[in-house]
Amino acid sequence: MKRRQICILIVISLFFTVHATVAIGQTLAISASSAIVMDVKTGRVLYKKNINERKPMASTTKIMTGLLGLEKCSLDKNVKVPKNAVGVEGSSIYLNYDENLKMKDLIYGLMLRSGNDAAVAIATHVSGSVEKFAQLMNERAKKLGAKNTNFVNPHGLHHKDHYTTAYDLALITREALMNPNFKEVVKTKLWVADREGYKYFYNKNKTLKQFDGGDGVKTGYTKVAGRCLVTSATRNGVQLICVVLNDPNWFQDSYCLLDVAFDKYTPFSILKKDAVVKMIDVENGKKNCTGVVSKENIMLPLTEEEKGKIRTVLEIKEICKAPIKRGQRFGKVKIYLEGDLLYTTDIIAREDIEEKDFKDKVWDFVHRKKPI
Known part of the structure; x- marks a missing residue:
């Protein structure tokens, strides 16, 4: 079914909603196990589906990692790559032991290329170890009201005790998007790092090219978590976040949910x-x-x-x-x-x-x- 047809069906279902939350009727079901649309300005929930169910989050974990990296270090801070950041399983920016990079290059490598090695390098630099950084992540999450979230690592590789909810992840993303440096990073399509070798970081998030107003945020996938996606878009001065967890049609569902929310909820000064x-x-x-x-x-x-x-x-x-x-x-x-x-x-x-x-x-x- 084409995206436009799906969106029309969603619009029909939204006709029967209450003011606080967009509710999709039983006749239509998006493929995500959990999903949410949230207004960045107010934190108001405009759509929800199983938003408090705990789920693995894969690399959307890196939203918190990136936020803490930016909060704890300046972008121009020199970081020496520790041994534990070399050869980390999964997505990589191919860090070398004792290599020196600016924190900003690690942040861009983390958010654009989803570098698991970049995540470990940031965590170790900020807190001295992955374990201590995970504690910092959990402390920050609790302060934001993300009560059903627990971090074990900075990258999102599967662990049974590493989980979040669609609502919590939206709260974390909202906080991150209020950081001007984070907001700039996640909307960047290409970053050229100041290093030899692998230095061209193209953003994996197709939202920036495919969706009107798309300006973030992060993709994620593991076999256990499924396809996880946090998208953001800004139209007429309003920025919305969409989170889908374990969604085979991750981009299609996200685009439709955002389109419908922008159609139904228009800017009011x-x-x-x-x-x-x-x-x-x-x-x-x-x-x-x-x-x-x-x-x-x-x-x-x-x-x-x-x-x-x-x-x-x-x-x-x-x-x-x-x-x-x-x-x-x-x-x-x-x-x-x-x-x-x-x-x-x-x-x-x-x-x-x-x-x-x-x-x-x-x-x-x-x-x-x-x-x-």
Whole structure:
């Protein structure tokens, strides 16, 4: 069946969905054992199938490995290849013992070519051993709320105690995509490493070429895990993640799920960065009041029906005391959909306001209003 026909069937099934989650009807079943579509901005789940079932994840493991490598080391850090990173089973960038590479070359080799040797080199450099790095991976996962995930290694070669869920993997990927360096790496089609020999790293992820807006993330396969794929795509300022685990039609299913989600949930601008959301009084300032603004643009994917049900709640002080600095935090704005919190961001000052000096206070005293 052609991709377009499949997508039409999915659209029909999505007609009968509730606002929180896209639900595919019993008449249509994608081939993935588990699958999810998540909005990167909010973490909102737009589609789910068995999202909390523990599954092996193969090389999608490397999303966490890459994120930690970027968080713990600078891209220009020199890394000497340890002996345990040479000749690792499976996909490889053919590292040599004692070879010196930049961390960025290892990261690109990890994410584009799925180098298991690169994974071990990164893990050993960051934590001193694969075992200690796995502990670090698990600590990071738990902080993100990935409670049904356990890492044993940095590459994803099969181990009975190495597993995740579609939901947890989406959470980890969402966090990774908020890292600008990671986001840049996974959307790169070709990287030329600064080394001799094997240095042209072509991205294995066909999403970048085949899918409109495709910009990540990672393929994975082992005999036990099956075909695992984490894709991301951005259209009209909205970025979505799709995770499919144990899916024979991994790319086809991912493309259809993303297409349907983008069709059903369209961008809706709620607040614009630097737009005044409220005027507040300023105590003891050279200005009596000032406007406070949203720290960022808030554009969320919503259905047409949902757009009329959005509610914004401001939690800010009514009066603030000078001096005030531009960018100073004054509170929060919370975005709700039918009682469910979708997103929160800071409300900040749009300008500097100096504290009144002695002359200002004399002026105020002289020109104060006298009682009639």
